[in-house]
Each structure stands twice: as C-alpha cells, then as structure tokens.
Amino acid sequence: MAIIKNGKIHGKIGNYVYRVLNGQEIIQAYPTSVKPRGGTLLENESFGKVSQQSSRIYRLVKDFALNGITGQLYADMVRFFKRNFSSENEIINDPRFDSWREVPGFERLVINSNLQPSSILSNNPTVTINEDACIVQFPGFDPSRGSRNTIRTASYIAYGFTLIHYDFSSEMAQIVSDFESERFRISKGFEEQYFEIPLAVNNIPIENGLLLFAFGLRFFASSQSFGYMNTKEFNPNAILGVWYKR
Numbered sequence: 001m002a003i004i005k006n007g008k009i010h011g012k013i014g015n016y017v018y019r020v021l022n023g024q025e026i027i028q029a030y031p032t033s034v035k036p037r038g039g040t041l042l043e044n045e046s047f048g049k050v051s052q053q054s055s056r057i058y059r060l061v062k063d064f065a066l067n068g069i070t071g072q073l074y075a076d077m078v079r080f081f082k083r084n085f086s087s088e089n090e091i092i093n094d095p096r097f098d099s100w101r102e103v104p105g106f107e108r109l110v111i112n113s114n115l116q117p118s119s120i121l122s123n124n125p126t127v128t129i130n131e132d133a134c135i136v137q138f139p140g141f142d143p144s145r146g147s148r149n150t151i152r153t154a155s156y157i158a159y160g161f162t163l164i165h166y167d168f169s170s171e172m173a174q175i176v177s178d179f180e181s182e183r184f185r186i187s188k189g190f191e192e193q194y195f196e197i198p199l200a201v202n203n204i205p206i207e208n209g210l211l212l213f214a215f216g217l218r219f220f221a222s223s224q225s226f227g228y229m230n231t232k233e234f235n236p237n238a239i240l241g242v243w244y245k246r
Contacts, residue, residue: 016028049086050078050081050082050085050086051078052171053081053085053166053168053171054074054077054078054080054081055074056166056171056172056173057077057164057166057173057210057212058073058074058077059173060162060164060173060175061073061111061162061164061212061214061239064160064162064178064214064216064237065111065112065214065216065235065237066216066218066228066230066235066237068111068112068230068231068232068235068237069111069112069232069235069237070110070111070112070113072110073109073110073111076108076109076110077109079108080103080105080106080108080109080242083105084103084104084105084244085168091103091244091246092246093246094246097244097245097246098245098246099131099245100129100130100131100211100243100244100245101243101244101245102129102241102242102243103210103242103243103244106212106239106241106242109239109242110238110239111214111216111235111237111238111239112232112235112236112237112238114232114233114234114235115233115234115235115236116236116238117138117215117216117217117236117237117238119149119236120141120149120150120217120236121138121139121140121141121217122139122142122145123138123139124138124215124238124240125137125138125161125215125240126138127213127240127241129199129211129241129243131199132198132199132205133196133197133198133199134163134176134177134196134197134199134211134213135194135195135196135197136161136193136194136195136196136197136213136215137192137193137194137195138159138192138193138215139192140189140190140191140192140193141157141184141186141189141190142189143186143187143188143189150186150219151219151229151234153221153229154186154219154220154221154229155185155186155187155220155221155222155223156183156184156185156186156219156220156221156222156223156225157183157184157186157189157190157217157218157219157220158180158181158182158183158184158217158218158220159180159181159190159193159215159216159217159218160178160179160180160181160215160216160217160218161177161178161179161195161213161214161215161216162175162177162178162179162213162214163175163176163177163178163197163211163212163213164176164211164212164213164214165201165206165209165210165211166209166210166211166212167209168208168209168210169209174201176197176199176200176201176206176211177197179195180218183220183223185223199211207245208245208246209244209245210242210243210244211241211242211243211244212239212241212242213239213240213241213242214237214238214239214240215237215238215240216235216236216237216238217236217237218230219234
C-alpha cells in the first residue's frame with residue numbers, strides 16, 4: 001500500500017514501488033523472489049551435505065589443535081569433501097577404495113601454515129592404516145636440534161595425536177583415539193615413539209568410512225602449569241593423513 005507524504009507518493013502500487021531519493025520521486029519494479037529449481041536445488045543440497053560433513057570433523061580438529069588454526073581450514077575442508085565425495089571425480093564408486101586408501105589432496109588441509117611438527121622434530125610422524133590398526137611412528141625430540149625452534153620461555157614439551165572417524169551412514173564424527181603424552185623437559189627431549197591404535201570404537205571394528213589423523217606438539221612453562229603456551233603463530237599441529245574405505 002502506498003501513502004502520500006508531503007505531496008509525494010511512498011510505497012507499493014501494483015508491481016511498482018514509489019520512493020523518494022534525494023528529493024526526487026523514483027518508480028522501481030517490485031522485486032520478486034526466485035525459487036531455486038533443477039540443478040540449483042541439487043547443488044544446494046550437495047553443498048549443504050558437504051558443509052555438514054566438514055563441520056563435524058572440523059570441530060574435533062579445531063579442539064585438538066587448541067583453537068590455533070588457520071582461518072582457511074574450514075573452507076579447504078569443504079572443498080576437500082566436495083571434490084572427493086560430491087563431484088564428477090568422487091571416489092565413492094572407485095573400487096580401489098574397497099580397502100583403506102589415502103585420499104588425494106589431504107595435504108591442502110593445513111591446520112597452521114606458520115609451523116609444522118617437522119620444524120621441531122627431524123620429520124613428521126609416519127602413519128599407516130591397515131585393516132585392523134593405525135600404526136604411528138615418529139622421531140624423538142633432540143634438544144640440540146629442536147631447542148632453537150621452540151618457545152624460548154617454555155621448559156616442557158609434550159606430543160599429542162587424535163584419530164577421527166566419520167561414518168557416512170550415521171553422518172557422525174567421533175574420536176577413535178585421543179592421546180597426550182607426559183611432559184618432557186625440553187633440555188632432555190624424548191625418544192623415538194611407536195603406537196598401534198586398533199580400528200575400533202567401543203570394541204566395535206570400524207568397517208568403512210573416513211579416517212583423519214592429526215598430530216601436534218604442546219609447550220608448557222612448567223611440569224604442573226595448567227595452560228598451554230602454544231599460540232596461533234606458534235602451534236605446530238598438522239593433519240598427517242586422510243583415508244577412506246567405501
């Protein structure tokens with residue numbers, strides 16, 4: 001409905017809107033809403049699905065990385081899911097993924113672009129997935145090499161890792177294993193490490209889905225301090241692999 005104010009028409013008449021801009025009367029076509037259809041609906045549904053998948057894993061990775069992540073990680077994760085699980089190049093029908101296989105492109109999922117664990121250790125951990133277990137090996141921390149790459153005011157170092165499983169059927173992401181070591185005095189370091197993590201949740205074997213492994217180093221002022229000294233600028237955490245089995 002339109003009204004007349006100060007001799008000028010304001011409001012909607014039919015398919016037109018009358019308004020006053022800088023003292024002049026203007027007539028504009030009334031905007032109409034356009035309902036999405038066909039391919040647009042399918043694209044919106046696909047984007048919503050990969051966004052949901054990404055957000056559920058992203059929350060767990062963000063928490064593990066002490067919230068010190070790059071702002072690009074979520075967007076990269078959405079692209080990763082879309083490319084591999086909702087596109088012409090999706091791998092869900094690829095018979096090579098009848099057993100656990102590393103998903104290409106996971107290297108673009110960067111938790112922190114400023115620093116990698118390999119900048120402090122001699123190398124990043126190596127992670128292998130077989131039908132029953134996740135096997136993790138990584139070098140020890142050599143203080144003569146790594147001390148110059150640590151936080152100067154930190155006296156203790158620890159390592160941690162998380163193995164996350166996403167079930168495409170239940171659309172749930174959950175932690176298979178979440179580990180944080182004791183604190184080691186930086187001046188002494190720690191030895192080479194080996195872990196074997198069973199692929200099971202609540203003693204139920206993981207038959208398929210997606211597995212993501214992240215590793216990180218934590219720094220402390222003392223052996224009993226409550227807070228981490230990691231910051232967004234100095235937060236050596238990394239996603240070391242993503243595997244899929246259909």
